[in-house]
Amino acid sequence: MLRGTVTASVWATKRIDGIPGGAFLEVELDGGGRMVAFDVLGTGMGERVLVVQGSVAASWFTARQVPPPIDALIIGSIDDPQ
Amino acid sequence: MLRGTVTASVWATKRIDGIPGGAFLEVELDGGGRMVAFDVLGTGMGERVLVVQGSVAASWFTARQVPPPIDALIIGSIDDPQ
Amino acid sequence: MLRGTVTASVWATKRIDGIPGGAFLEVELDGGGRMVAFDVLGTGMGERVLVVQGSVAASWFTARQVPPPIDALIIGSIDDPQ
Amino acid sequence: MLRGTVTASVWATKRIDGIPGGAFLEVELDGGGRMVAFDVLGTGMGERVLVVQGSVAASWFTARQVPPPIDALIIGSIDDPQ
């Protein structure tokens, strides 16, 4: 898993079928680089997140017979250090 | 997912079986680098796109019993910021 | 597989469903870079580990019909050289 | 998909079972780096090719119940620009 910070929303009105309910979020990765991850948690700007990549991001959507075309999923928000 | 801009078409007349209808497009990635992604949306030159990588690109083609030999798929066009 | 050293725990109270019992651990990779790997072995801080990446990390959880959203798993502790 | 140029053959007489008929070819990637891709098209030295990576390279071999241990496949020769 990678860690990063949500920095923006990404909108794609023209899209292929099969993308589930949720949001595309830009994530600035710890260590550098940016990616777009799918979010179903309602994650907000500036939140620190844990992102999973690859086919497991798609196979999480178990109600669907066909995995959606998603290759990065926010699986949680990282707790603040105490 | 990665973001980039479509910069060229790529043609491969001599090819293996099983490649679905669509186009190979060169995508210049945000942050640097180029890749070739498969397109079924009729995306044009200069369009900003969202690209999914890996086996989920192939498993999207659900009408096919065998996933096609495609490892990158344009899943949408990124909306212009307003 | 990659090798690295466990350097911290990562906590994510707000998370999606389906994450199995275990811990998220920060691993500093040999050769540079950091990642978060899932641990079911009770690995401690400073332990040297072997990490597997990708869908095989998820499919190891065989009791589950749906593979968990995990893309990196600690598969063992590297023995000290003798 | 990646683009590159075939630069050499790679021979491996001592090998595991399950590798299909075809050739291992060294491909010099556009943008730098080299990899070994599997070829079933009879691609020759110097040909420009399109390479797919990951599990889709293996699942293309549909006549086989078990996907072969192949993670990169030449899916076509890139046409010369006209």
Place this chain on the structure above:
Amino acid sequence: MLRGTVTASVWATKRIDGIPGGAFLEVELDGGGRMVAFDVLGTGMGERVLVVQGSVAASWFTARQVPPPIDALIIGSIDDPQ
């Protein structure tokens, strides 16, 4: 596939279940970098090898209902140039 040279054995006595018979070997990759690959061929130190990565490394172990937690497999020894 990647090419490299076997440089060391890696031992992990404390490990998760499901790792098949074979050895973990350190491979120094052509072009730089090191990884740990699983070996079932009895490959020796200094041998030049071809390594496959990802889920196909695991799915090669066909006698197992559950693919083992292995993401890199030595599929052959590269023949010496003649």
